[in-house]
Amino acid sequence: MVNADRLVDTFKFLVGIDSPSKKEGLISNEIKIILEGLGAETFVDDAGKKIGSDTGNLIARLKGNKAVPPLLLNAHMDTVSPGEGVKATFKDGVFTSDGSTILGADDKSAIAILIETIRVLNENNLSYGPLELVFTICEEVGLLGAKHLDFSLITETLTEEEAQNEAQRCLQCDVICNICATVCPNRANVSYLIEPMDIIIQRATQTGNIIQVRGIGRFYLSQSFQIINIGDFCNECGNCSTFCPTDGEPYRVKPKFYITKQGFDEAGQGYMLLNGTLHFKNDGKFEILSLHDDSLIYETSDITAILNPRTFNVKDIRFKNNDNCSIEMDHAVKMGILHQALKDFYLFR
Numbered sequence: 001m002v003n004a005d006r007l008v009d010t011f012k013f014l015v016g017i018d019s020p021s022k023k024e025g026l027i028s029n030e031i032k033i034i035l036e037g038l039g040a041e042t043f044v045d046d047a048g049k050k051i052g053s054d055t056g057n058l059i060a061r062l063k064g065n066k067a068v069p070p071l072l073l074n075a076h077m078d079t080v081s082p083g084e085g086v087k088a089t090f091k092d093g094v095f096t097s098d099g100s101t102i103l104g105a106d107d108k109s110a111i112a113i114l115i116e117t118i119r120v121l122n123e124n125n126l127s128y129g130p131l132e133l134v135f136t137i138c139e140e141v142g143l144l145g146a147k148h149l150d151f152s153l154i155t156e157t158l159t160e161e162e163a164q165n166e167a168q169r170c171l172q173c174d175v176i177c178n179i180c181a182t183v184c185p186n187r188a189n190v191s192y193l194i195e196p197m198d199i200i201i202q203r204a205t206q207t208g209n210i211i212q213v214r215g216i217g218r219f220y221l222s223q224s225f226q227i228i229n230i231g232d233f234c235n236e237c238g239n240c241s242t243f244c245p246t247d248g249e250p251y252r253v254k255p256k257f258y259i260t261k262q263g264f265d266e267a268g269q270g271y272m273l274l275n276g277t278l279h280f281k282n283d284g285k286f287e288i289l290s291l292h293d294d295s296l297i298y299e300t301s302d303i304t305a306i307l308n309p310r311t312f313n314v315k316d317i318r319f320k321n322n323d324n325c326s327i328e329m330d331h332a333v334k335m336g337i338l339h340q341a342l343k344d345f346y347l348f349r
């Protein structure tokens with residue numbers, strides 16, 4: 001359905017229009033004309049006035065023909081330097097500039113694809129819900145357009161809390177995100193596969209000689225693709241955080257594993273899988289989890305617990321001192337999940 005020649009022409013047309021940050025007016029106007037010709041209602045917000053650009057963010061709405069919540073699609077209109085006077089050539093299926101400027105594929109390829117998508121939807125009478133296309137200004141100089149976007153022009157489909165949760169989770173772009181794994185120059189972020197699961201988190205309480213174990217919440221693991229960071233390889237350059245599409249910082253927030261004993265010994269915090277046993281240390285305190293027959297044994301300086309290896313529920317627990325105290329088993333569950341997913345992983349064999 002995609003008209004490849006038309007897509008090539010659209011991209012060539014777009015890269016031929018200069019649009020450095022703060023001078024997106026020309027290209028915005030051209031996109032507006034094209035999309036209005038395809039039936040869109042367009043708006044330009046006042047972000048440009050606030051950040052010194054010659055135009056604002058362009059918002060285009062298409063009603064679609066299906067009663068479903070709207071879908072927001074986004075691209076940015078500005079380019080980095082040197083991006084003026086681009087002369088693009090297309091040979092053997094590859095676009096290049098003449099070498100004196102950038103090409104501007106970031107992000108005009110996305111704009112071209114969005115335009116082609118609307119054309120394909122329209123000319124094939126396909127069924128689709130409302131679309132809201134947002135073309136931002138000044139992305140290359142600190143996402144300024146997005147930061148000043150007039151959200152009253154956008155349909156809110158999430159509450160503020162839901163939006164924050166969405167921004168924090170690890171996205172599955174396409175089938176798998178993995179951007180942090182691909183952009184790391186040291187191959188320190190590694191993706192692994194896990195079964196989605198829904199686990200009850202428990203709290204064990206000791207009062208005198210009585211021990212009680214109660215469920216206190218749930219932990220949902222909804223995505224199959226997960227990331228670990230290999231501490232021996234990571235130099236904390238921060239590149240993966242720059243490219244992560246959410247507000248996560250993969251090298252800081254993903255479980256940090258060491259594959260050398262020296263790396264683990266020198267680390268303040270991290271995991272190591274040694275002969276099938278998962279070790280964790282944090283600020284001089286250690287936790288160990290290992291599989292014996294049909295049980296996981298979880299050990300800290302305070303407790304020894306026997307866990308079900310599938311549900312991670314406590315089968316038995318012993319407190320190592322006589323004080324009245326309680327412990328939440330959330331980290332035992334996290335270690336159980338990591339152990340289950342990674343005990344046979346190629347890096348730790």
Ligand code: SF4
Binds near residue numbers: 169181246248
């Ligand atoms: S941490 Fe960020 S870059 Fe890495 S997989 Fe998750 S969303 Fe993608």
Ligand code: SF4
Binds near residue numbers: 189240
């Ligand atoms: S911070 Fe670490 S994981 Fe991230 S890109 Fe740099 S070396 Fe790779």
